[in-house]
Amino acid sequence: MxxxxxxxxxxxxxxxxxxxxxxxxxAATDKATDILKNAIAALxxxxxxxxxxxxxxxxxxxxxxxxGDLAQGAYLLAVPYIPRDTIKERRQVNLERGVWDxxxxxxxxxxxxxxxxxxxxxARNEILVRQGQIALDD
Numbered sequence: 001m002x003x004x005x006x007x008x009x010x011x012x013x014x015x016x017x018x019x020x021x022x023x024x025x026x027a028a029t030d031k032a033t034d035i036l037k038n039a040i041a042a043l044x045x046x047x048x049x050x051x052x053x054x055x056x057x058x059x060x061x062x063x064x065x066x067x068g069d070l071a072q073g074a075y076l077l078a079v080p081y082i083p084r085d086t087i088k089e090r091r092q093v094n095l096e097r098g099v100w101d102x103x104x105x106x107x108x109x110x111x112x113x114x115x116x117x118x119x120x121x122x123a124r125n126e127i128l129v130r131q132g133q134i135a136l137d138d
Contacts, residue, residue: 002078003056005039006066009073017077020065021056022046039079040128053083080131082124088116 005027008016017027017039027042029035047053062076070076095103107118 001056001082002080003043004059004062005077005079006062006069006074007035007077008069017042017079019043019079020062021054036077036079039077040081043079043081047081047083053081080128082127093119 003019003021005017005019008018009032014028014030015032015035017029017035019025019042022043025042025046027035027038029038059076063070066074066076103115103118104113107113107115111117111121
């Protein structure tokens with residue numbers, strides 16, 4: 001699910017990010033390259049305190065609502081949100097033995113040997129890369 005963010009930037013200040021559908025959720029950064037990463041983190045932090053996540057509205061509704069800001073140079077940015085559901089679910093996964101060996105080895109160094117945690121992190125990162133939301137070197 002994507003939330004639309006409005007990005008403001010005055011020449012003498014940092015980039016400010018707010019979410020029309022998520023009042024009270026903000027992000028800021030000095031570097032344009034960190035806008036999306038910080039916006040994703042802001043949504044994740046904000047929603048970690050809420051049991052119910054609001055559905056994002058469509059772009060035309062948001063565009064109409066923030067037309068004044070857009071006319072002054074702000075722009076809209078789609079920010080992905082992948083809910084961190086704490087309920088674990090068991091699934092059967094069949095992979096080649098060599099892939100399992102590589103996963104086990106990577107999990108040892110990255111997640112203290114927790115293969116489930118490693119697979120979750122790897123899947124989340126791959127989804128964000130495929131959506132173009134993060135670069136491979138982030």
